[in-house]
Amino acid sequence: MKKLNGKNKFFVTVFILIILVIIGILIFAIRLSGHDTKTALPVTNNTAIFATDSNLIDTSDGGKIDSNWDGEYYYLSSKNRSYKLGKTPVVYDKASEVLNLLGINYQVLSDGSVIKNDDMITVNNFNTPNFYKLDDRVYLITCSEIYTLDKSIYTSKYLVVNIDKQGNASVYNDSINIKTVNPMSITFGQYTFDVANEKLIIGNNTIDLKQIIGSTNEYVFKEKEEVKPEYDEKELVDSYNDLVNDFSKYANNTNMIISANNKIVNNNTIVTNGISESIAEAARKALSKALITKRVSLRGCIASSSYIDVTYVVTDPENKYQAVYLLVTGNINGKLTTEKIMIDKYQSTARISDLEPSSEYTISLGYIEVVKNEQEKTLQDNIEDIVNVRTTKVDYKLNIEKISSGYVYFNFKMFDSFALESGKVALYIDNVKQDEVVINTLEMLSDKGFSSRFKIGSGKLYELRVEDAVYNEKNIDIKINKKFTLS
Helix, strand or coil: CCCCCHHHHHHHHHHHHHHHHHHHHHHHHHHHHHHHHHHCEEECCCEEEECCCCCEECCCCCEEEEECCCCCEEEEECCCCEEEEECCCEEEECCCCEEEECCCEEEECCCCCEEEECCCEEECCCCCCEEEEEECCEEEEEEEEEEECCCCCEEEEEEEEEECCCCCEEEECCCCEEECCCCCEEEECCEEEECCCCEEEECCEEEEHHHCCCCCCCCCCCCCCCCCCCCCHHHHHHHHHHHHHHHHHHHHHCCCCCCCCEEEECCEEEECCCCCHHHHHHHHHHHHHHCCCCEEEEEEEEECCCCEEEEEEEECCCCCEEEEEEEEEEEECCEEEEEEEEECCCCCEEEECCECCCCEEEEEEEEEEEEEECCEEEEEEEEEEEEEEECCCCCEEEEEEEEECCEEEEEEEEECCECCCEEEEEEEECCEEEEEEECCHHHHHCCCCEEEEEECCCCCCEEEEEEEEEECCEECCCCCEEEECCC
């Protein structure tokens, strides 16, 4: 037997070390895989999944949630659709009313201390308020009541808060999806969450949430420049003195004695001719009305699949705003455009209709103001607030009920929030159209939904598609389909 020389021994040793390293990597991977199996979470079509980037995932097929070696979570549907959820998805089962929080998160307790959670958190009792930081500028609130001071946002059980770098917040759960453009505070239990500043207030204790894993929030509070109100002093005083004279005549007719007495209100001398204190108070009220600051403000937006409800505030004591409007940029009535929508300055809500599902829109609040300059009046057009809002996906259910005796049986259901006026369901086999059936819209909106069947031939890939869809008396391109195989 030939002996190994020194060089051969070196190569053999290196080879053995490489084999040992590979075995070690395999063992590590197997352990990780075993860990992933333990964290697998079943999903039904009653489960709401929110990815770290705030997307609400379609769970109509059911399936499971699992994690990979890199700490990322994925939703794998029973039809082998896969969605990346990020490292801290929020999962809520609407049937059992149980919330699961996956991944590493940081729970802030009422005494200000912070607990790092590495394992899945399960919440089934929402009476006790809890607060979690999930990621940079992403938070989760759980409580039986969650609301803002003016109740413009009011919900229960849980709320995800996703803040952009300018301090604007998107707040959402399975029942609301609101984008705000003004700083706000959210109250739950004994907690108050100052959203834009990322501060949690518990009694007299204020916690800087930016100190927990850091923050890329660039919001800086900017105090608006005080605008000195303008009013016609002479016109106001003359009007007031006319009122006094009218009252004096009435007093003389009723044998009332009025002595001369001048009043000074806000450094303006007003002749009252001895008028009573109640009339002087009327003058003070008239002047104070002019001191109310005019302003317009976009409070927030609530998105649906085909419309966006906008909440706004207009304060105009001097009637200087000739018009208030919304500028909307996005896909409207099937084309990319910008529309100006005039709104009522005496109202507080407006609805933007004819929008496309799952589409991004830029909404601006503007106004046309009368500006007086050296006895001349001009109109100025100004934009006050801008926000980006995404409409929600269409809520529907298209399910394969069974495949039997050469037929595929299906059920299609839509809801009042976005329901087609007419349409068809077509069967495709290997991307070739085979048959179609007209949708009965009354059945589609019923609790049972619209059911029908297709005869199926040989093929590899089968697909049901909704076609010739009509909504709001317009043909729309809506992507509703269901793929299946016979294997």
